[in-house]
Amino acid sequence: MARMKFVCDAERCIECNGCVTACKNENEVPWGVNRRRVVTLNDGVPGEKSISVACMHCSDAPCMAVCPVNCFYRTDEGVVLHDKDICIGCGYCSYACPFGAPQFPAAGTFGVRGKMDKCTFCAGGPEVNGSQAEFEKYGRNRLAEGKLPACAEMCSTKALLAGDGDVVADIFRNRVVQRGKGAEVWGWGTAYGSKQAGQPPAGAKS
């Protein structure tokens, strides 16, 4: 069974923000909400690294655990989605998420927090696949169209990999073997529970 995962190769990310733009365009994400963003580690220091961050669709998602109205669900492919008709916008998921993925539109009256919005791995929501209702609430359902998330497919250097965990891990492993460095995968251990992955080499700055 396919198990969808994201991998960001920090050796390749050039901080172009193509993934951010692709996501906003594909899903028509409202102003002020960024489902994906590029973060620079050790900014300004020689050897700085950039990574693209969004919801990682964790194996044991903390957002699911803390939601008081149980609006989250996980698809058979391991994609963590939520039902905006159930969400009450309390923000607990935002505090629980180690990646800062949950976003809240602030366009409501008196600054009221709206329904939570986050990366869907381009898999939409509980509405009918590819329907207008699904698009308006969650964005495009590319998985149901047989496609991968727009951010990864748009990435110019293929730093951001998305797809079946076995496939993307294999692609990344091959790269590391070829270049002989850069085996650290930021966030992989946090999201998918591997203890040895995501650990910086001894003596590294970050």
Added chain:
Amino acid sequence: MKRLAILVCVTAAFTVLSACGEKPQTLGSGARSDTAAFQGTDNAFAAPGWTKGDKASWEQGLKARAQNSQNEYTKTGTSK
């Protein structure tokens, strides 16, 4: 006397059945069920090469797409 008995019966019936018209006021909880992605969509943007509703075909299509679009080493033949 008979009229009073009927009145009492009608009043008692209204009192007992008054709650039957109540609508449930509990908050909804739990997400609705979602259709699996391999069931496909009805729009015209679906990628070619896989059969709608066939899970194995959908998974194979995505794996091929991931390799073709994200792994340039397959193109140069230097995959280890």
